[in-house]
Amino acid sequence: MTTTIPARPPFDPELAAALAVINENVPSAFTAEMLPALREGMAALRATDEELSLGGAFVVEERMVPGPEGAPEISLVIARPAAVKTPVGVLYNIHGGGMVLGHNRGQELFDLLGWARELELAVVSVDYRLAPEHPHPAPVEDCYAGLVWVVENAAELGIDPERVVIAGSSAGGGLAASTVLLARDRGGPALAGQMLLCPMIDDRNDTPSAHQMVGVGIWDQAANELGWTSLLGDSRGGPDVSPYAAAARATDLSGLPPAFLDVGSAETFRDEVVTYASRLWQAGGQAELHVWPGGFHGFDLLASHAALSQAAKAQRLPWLRRLLGS
């Protein structure tokens, strides 16, 4: 048994500089004891309706809608383009936060609203219950229930149920991939596309990239283990994990909507995301995969100014434009 540190792809120099600042506040690993403080910190960063309206371009409301059977209602933040009277497509957003953090008014919404403004789409952001207080299947069932409600209430919302794209980053990307699988298997809403940004999809947490990035960057193997164990308890990594918890566990990836996937080369999730994209192609699906050299987990959100972040973000709107044909 050797204990040498594995070789790693270097961080992009500009991202390394950002990381030096970020790691002052966000360590690469975190522990369960840090959750309350982190949640409190993120709660302070809730975008208001007014901010989300982008100066009146969107009409924003928050609706409480029915959750899964026997579960509490869930909150949807709904932003609809103010000037468009015809039914519009929807970006259905699932926030990130390792299954244990975050809310549906996060900063990533401003990216989605930017694309939505270009393409005349609505944005709906779901607030699902978080682990460990609410383990699997609570988070994914909330995401699914919100999606079903949006599609069933398309007429009232003024949206086009044929043009719903599900999107999420990190844990949100994982939940998006699983929600898509649920929708396929239950004969639920037909989705136009899935945008999986550095998605967290494999609870086994055992790929070469997971081992490579131990102790560096953002969301290393230990943090990932905490996230998955919060969601799955002792069953994490075992033989019986549902694909609706960890999409990489799905044995059948056929019949899924076109996917956009991106990931950094210097992050835990690199290999599971690349594998997922390959499996989508092998199953006859359509997928666009970007692997950004020297990117750490969530680099485009945490260091949005960097040249690599700008390049990564610039790929998304064109994909949506091609997908939705406007």
Add this chain to the structure above:
Amino acid sequence: MKDLVGRLSALDPDAGAAVKVIAYFDQLVEGRSGLEPIVRGAAVLSGCTARLVDDERHVRVRVDPEGHALDEFGPPEPEWLSAPLVPGGLPVLWLERPGPAAPVDAMVLERAISAARGVLDRTRGRASGDPALVEVVLDASAEEPARARAARRLGLPDTARVLALDGGSVRIEAAGAVPERGRVGVGPLVPVLELPSSWDAARTALRFAADGTEQDPGPRVVRADELGGLAVLAESVGPGTKPVADVLALERARSAAPWVLGTLVTFASSPSLRTAATALVVHHSTLQDRIAHVEQLLGWSVRDPLGRLRLQLALALRRLHLHP
């Protein structure tokens, strides 16, 4: 990043910011980043648009606080926060807001300029030195002891020469390579106390240097030593001087086809039609036809010795009009 440095250091006011700024630029230096990431770092960490402009080395970078590179460069405002590349020199790095500088701004400027200096030295050669000292060395009206002292402080050897560059900037050097970009006039190598004359000659030579574009073909680097009697010609063409008929004829010929001017410049500077054809990568009979065609446009033969001189003079005069 704005969120990170702003909001997070709000939780942790003093300790945070300085450490973060230092860590950020140290990492950029360690990763051998280019200039744009450095200027972007300055913009993002200070929360205000930043620019680095060093005309002498053809550097112009401007980045907004979200990290987007900008192409527009208005003149810098005098009250903006700025830093020179060398102590006492002209500013090259600006944060585009008026002072007084917050502690974090001062730290950003200091760290960014230090990182930028490293990149410039590494990639574009050492700066020619403090502009104020350069000014003294080139000023014929300054006292000789003052000029000698300035030359020593600039680290100049006994003899040196002046390079006149596009945009009025200047470089003094012992010898060595001329810049790889832009027009250059090279003054003669002289004892340092005679550098003002090298500067004059370099500026004259610069007027004969071409952009190297289709509009202005020809040599980009011109040596004053090689100008000979042409230097006298430069004095007779100023900003208001009317072009002579042969220059107007050149302009007319130029507008006939895009290849005309480049062909004439190459032809005029080649020992034979065949070498000109090789340089232009055309067959010599093609060139022969083209020259005959151009002669019709010009109204004189460029193949006999007198006509060739006339062409040389017209080309030289045209360049003097172009660079008054």
